[in-house]
Amino acid sequence: MHNERELIRAIQARAARQGSAAGRLIKLAIGDDCALLRPPRGGELAITTDLTLEGVHFRHDWHPAESVGHRCLARGLSDLASMGARPEAAFLSIALPREFGGRWFNGFLDGWMRLAQAHGVALAGGDTAEAPRGRGGRRGIFAADVVLVGSVPAGKALRRAGARAGDILYVTGALGGAAAELRALAMKSTVNRKRDAEKHPHLYPEPRLKVGARLMRSRLATAAIDLSDGLSTDLTHVCEASNLYAIVEQEALPIAPGATLHEALHGGEDYELLFTARPQAKVPAKLSGVPVHAIGRMLTCVGRRRIPGSADCRIELRVEDGRRTPLPPGGWEHFRKKGKRGSGST
Amino acid sequence: MHNERELIRAIQARAARQGSAAGRLIKLAIGDDCALLRPPRGGELAITTDLTLEGVHFRHDWHPAESVGHRCLARGLSDLASMGARPEAAFLSIALPREFGGRWFNGFLDGWMRLAQAHGVALAGGDTAEAPRGRGGRRGIFAADVVLVGSVPAGKALRRAGARAGDILYVTGALGGAAAELRALAMKSTVNRKRDAEKHPHLYPEPRLKVGARLMRSRLATAAIDLSDGLSTDLTHVCEASNLYAIVEQEALPIAPGATLHEALHGGEDYELLFTARPQAKVPAKLSGVPVHAIGRMLTCVGRRRIPGSADCRIELRVEDGRRTPLPPGGWEHFRKKGKRGSGST
Numbered sequence: 001m002h003n004e005r006e007l008i009r010a011i012q013a014r015a016a017r018q019g020s021a022a023g024r025l026i027k028l029a030i031g032d033d034c035a036l037l038r039p040p041r042g043g044e045l046a047i048t049t050d051l052t053l054e055g056v057h058f059r060h061d062w063h064p065a066e067s068v069g070h071r072c073l074a075r076g077l078s079d080l081a082s083m084g085a086r087p088e089a090a091f092l093s094i095a096l097p098r099e100f101g102g103r104w105f106n107g108f109l110d111g112w113m114r115l116a117q118a119h120g121v122a123l124a125g126g127d128t129a130e131a132p133r134g135r136g137g138r139r140g141i142f143a144a145d146v147v148l149v150g151s152v153p154a155g156k157a158l159r160r161a162g163a164r165a166g167d168i169l170y171v172t173g174a175l176g177g178a179a180a181e182l183r184a185l186a187m188k189s190t191v192n193r194k195r196d197a198e199k200h201p202h203l204y205p206e207p208r209l210k211v212g213a214r215l216m217r218s219r220l221a222t223a224a225i226d227l228s229d230g231l232s233t234d235l236t237h238v239c240e241a242s243n244l245y246a247i248v249e250q251e252a253l254p255i256a257p258g259a260t261l262h263e264a265l266h267g268g269e270d271y272e273l274l275f276t277a278r279p280q281a282k283v284p285a286k287l288s289g290v291p292v293h294a295i296g297r298m299l300t301c302v303g304r305r306r307i308p309g310s311a312d313c314r315i316e317l318r319v320e321d322g323r324r325t326p327l328p329p330g331g332w333e334h335f336r337k338k339g340k341r342g343s344g345s346t
Numbered sequence: 347m348h349n350e351r352e353l354i355r356a357i358q359a360r361a362a363r364q365g366s367a368a369g370r371l372i373k374l375a376i377g378d379d380c381a382l383l384r385p386p387r388g389g390e391l392a393i394t395t396d397l398t399l400e401g402v403h404f405r406h407d408w409h410p411a412e413s414v415g416h417r418c419l420a421r422g423l424s425d426l427a428s429m430g431a432r433p434e435a436a437f438l439s440i441a442l443p444r445e446f447g448g449r450w451f452n453g454f455l456d457g458w459m460r461l462a463q464a465h466g467v468a469l470a471g472g473d474t475a476e477a478p479r480g481r482g483g484r485r486g487i488f489a490a491d492v493v494l495v496g497s498v499p500a501g502k503a504l505r506r507a508g509a510r511a512g513d514i515l516y517v518t519g520a521l522g523g524a525a526a527e528l529r530a531l532a533m534k535s536t537v538n539r540k541r542d543a544e545k546h547p548h549l550y551p552e553p554r555l556k557v558g559a560r561l562m563r564s565r566l567a568t569a570a571i572d573l574s575d576g577l578s579t580d581l582t583h584v585c586e587a588s589n590l591y592a593i594v595e596q597e598a599l600p601i602a603p604g605a606t607l608h609e610a611l612h613g614g615e616d617y618e619l620l621f622t623a624r625p626q627a628k629v630p631a632k633l634s635g636v637p638v639h640a641i642g643r644m645l646t647c648v649g650r651r652r653i654p655g656s657a658d659c660r661i662e663l664r665v666e667d668g669r670r671t672p673l674p675p676g677g678w679e680h681f682r683k684k685g686k687r688g689s690g691s692t
Contacts, residue, residue, distance in 0.1 A: 027390060031587070032506050033425040033572060034392035034496070039385035044373060046380035049471060049493060051439040055478035079379040093397045093491045125395060132401035132487055134480035141478055145439045145491030147395060150380070160378050226379060241377070 007096065007105070007128045014109050015123040025088045025151065026124050035124040037089060037149065045088075046150040046157060048079035054142040062185045065107030066114075067203040068142075073115050075228065076148030077207035078271040082226035083157040084216025085150030087209065089124035090116065093147075095131040097140040111204075119209055121148070158216055158275070160241035163223035165300035167276035169246060170283060172211050172290045175231060176259030177201030179267025184258075201256060205271040210288035215275060220283055224275040230266040232315060233329040234274055239298075239314035242276075246315045248296035248327060265317070266330055353442065353451070353474045360455050361469040371434045371497065372470050381470040383435060383495065391434075392496040392503060394425035400488040408531045411453030412460075413549040414488075419461050421574065422494030423553035424617040428572035429503040430562020431496030433465050433555065438472035439493075443486040457550075465555055467494070504562055504570035504621070506587035511646035513568055513622040515592060516629060518557050518636045521577060522605030523547030525613025530604075547602060551617040556634035561621060566629055570621040576612040578661060579675040580620055585644075585660035588622075592661045594642035594673060611663070612676055 012030050028036035039045055052072045054060060063071075073090065080087050092112070096105060116123065131140025181202035208226070215221040223242055225234045231248075239246050255264040276298055277283050283292060296318075313328035358376050374382035385391055398418045400406060409417075419436065426433050438458070442451060462469065477486025527548035554572070561567040569588055571580045577594075585592050601610040622644055623629050629638060642664075659674040 028503075028505070033428040034394040034431065034494075034503075036429075036498075036503055037391045037393060038500060039389075039391060043385075045383045045385060045391065047383060047435075047437065047471065047493075047495070048380040049437045049439050049473050049491070051441060051473040051475050051491070053441055053475055053478055056475055082379040083382075085380065089393075091393065091395045091493065093395050095397060095399055095489060125393065127395050127397040127491070129397050129399055129402055132399055134484050134487070136482075136484075138480050138482075138484065141480070141487070143441060143489050145395070145397070145473070147393075147437065147493050148380075149393070152382075154384060157374075157380075157382055159374070 010102075010105065011092070011109070011123065011126070011128075014113055026122055029122065029124045030126075035089065035091070037124070040151050042154050043151045044154045044157065046080055046083050046085035046152055047147065048076050049145060049147045050075040050079070052144045052146065060142070063203065065104045066111035067200075069108035069111030070115050070204050072144050072146050073112050073121070074205050074207050074271060076146045077115070077119060077121070077209060078205070078226040078228060080148055080150035081207050081209045081212035082224050082273055083150070083152060083159070084212045084224070085152040085157060086213060087119050087121040087148060087150045089149045090121050091124055091147035092126040093128070093145040094126070095129050095140065095143040097131040097142055099139045100142060119207075152216065156216055158212065158221050158224035160223055160225050160238050163238055163242035163244055163276040163298050164278070165244060165298055166279055167222055167298040168279055168283070168294050169235070169248070169274070169276055169296040169298060170292050170294055171227070171231070171254065171272055171274050172208050172287065172292055173270070173272040174254045174256035174259075175227070175270055175272065176263030176267045177256030178205060178269040178271070179263035180256060180259035183263070201270060205269065207271055208273045208290060211273055211290050214287050215273070220277050220281050221275040222277060224273055227270045227272045227274055228268055230268040230330065231264065231274065232266050232327050233268070236312065236314050236329040238274065238276070242298070243301055244314075245299040245301055246296055247299060247324070248315060248317050250317055250319045252293060252295045254291065254293045265327065356448070356451065357438070357455070357469065357472070357474075360459055372468055375468065375470045376472075381435065381437070383470070386497050388500050389497045390500045390503065392426055392429050392431035392498055393493065394422050395491060395493045396421040396425070398490045398492065406488070409549065411450045412457035415454035415457030416461050416550050418490050418492050419458050419467070420551050420553050420617060422492045423461070423465060423467070423555060424551070424572040424574060426494055426496035427553050427555045427558035428570050428619055429496070429498060429505070430558045430570070431498040431503060432559060433467040433494060433496050435470035435495045436462065436467050437470055437493035439474070439491040440472070441475050441477040441486065441489040443477040443488055445485045446488060465553075498562065502562055504558065504567050506569055506571050506584050509569035509584055509588035509590055509622040509644045510624070511590060511644055512625055513644040514625055514629070514640050515581070515594070515620070515622055515642040515644060516638050516640055517573070517577070517600065517618055517620050518554050518633065518638055519616070519618040520600045520602035520605075521573070521616055521618065522609030522613045523602030524551060524615040524617075525609035526602060526605040529609070547616060551615065553617050554619045554636060557619055557636050560633050561619070566623050566627050567621040568623060570619055573616045573618045573620055574614055576614040576676065577610065577620065578612050578673050579614070582658065582660050582675040584620065584622070588644070589647055590660075591645040591647055592642055593645060593670070594661060594663050596663055596665045598639060598641045600637065600639045611673065
């Protein structure tokens, strides 16, 4: 299956089997120079691209093929969720090493298609190539770039900018679970890597599309982002985009079972949603079945002294005894020795 | 410049300098979870993705950085041209090896931005990562995935399917020039690699956007494709999509200066347009300043004997003395020993 034509045929066959439920907007899919999409009336299209590289975003010896396929798609779906967009079409470009046989690639497509079907996302196109060998004939590295196209009523997409001073800060689900599972994989502890065995926040994260759609429709949220790089980094993005500061209550954080506080604050890839809402807004305890927790609030920058620590720090963490400690993106100043930086991807 | 944040900033700064002429449909570009596009009324969006891999689509020692940037974008623009779509937005995902310094990446952006400005294409988003090192610490491989979004009036996009028996076959420009220049690069002959020095059909191809738009508006073309994989392969795609055969007149082929007949028939990446029109259609000798040549015609499959040669052969080449010889995709049966197969990318 390493001829490009065969690869494309394998993908086309799987896409065709997905059935007609998917692809509401797609007028022309795989097989011409471009795909054609007819946008809905009064709608905007939300478009996001995510690069997945072997050795950076997954490891061949840790991640089953199904998980790689699932995660490639989940990243883009989570970006759509954070804007309240409905997924419409996906494009998959892959560089496949010759050594990743048909069986691996079928596993990859299994993981992809299962998640795609759950959310009605049709595969509309892409590109394929054999991954080039390294010097000395070393095997090539798997790479995938995934494009997701979603639709959202014009002017209604949730954005990072839009939070106001006084807004309450919420997260869906639990934090740090993905980092905790990754730690277990890294320690080669006996992790059951099969999808159905148990919850797998790292191997098989669930993008919060229903929650995002509900937040968009209800106009509850003033700003939103998905937690792909970790709470400290993604909340900093919201603070920067909205030109605000934030205070997070350590006691209020919903920490995933088995996760540490550090993982909850800085571990990436939970793909939960972080959003803000006006203090008077009635945010239910669950949205579309997913628990929602208030974890802090947004503060104005005006007249406010800079948070001590690093220049880009816009968050303070309030710990149990009322003390506040700076929470810079990707690292925790209070426990600086343990902190790490710049491990995330955007 | 190898921190992801710096990379993104460099790209954003360049995109911002492009000015407001670009990005008619873009409501929100780089800096949120998704870009937002507001599609034109009564329009469809054409979307294409193209993967560019070092060692497969270019060589670091042959191609200047400007050429790599130009070619990454030109491939997608040519796909839009072949459907008659107007380019609206581009997304660039790159895996950059640490060894490709800021200077190389600036050259890449120079090549990209120059072509983008010429065609009013705004950079709306993308993703960045450092290319993972190979085993033994070997440097990573550059990879880019480029997404182009174009607009076209609903139902009016040119497609591969649509040619009818009796239609005349046309190509724009000249054929084989890109393969000839690549041969010169491979032979390390003294090729001036600077963009402005002379014509560079391989290093700096010109996507035929104006011609495509004109063909779409005028309804002259019954089918169209861009010549990315070579005449024999791309014409086979049109034949398959339209369920027809084709005859090509060798004498009518516009062969680029310095190119061989073999390069004109099978050399890829010319990014000219191949299209069909009804025999009574008045196709001018030039479209938007680009010469157009009739090179053959389309024939019905019904009752027609299979062209001898290989099973997937749908084209016959008529040579000077009136003899016909099968022209399978990517290889020339008549000179089988010289022919090569499967070198193209889709």
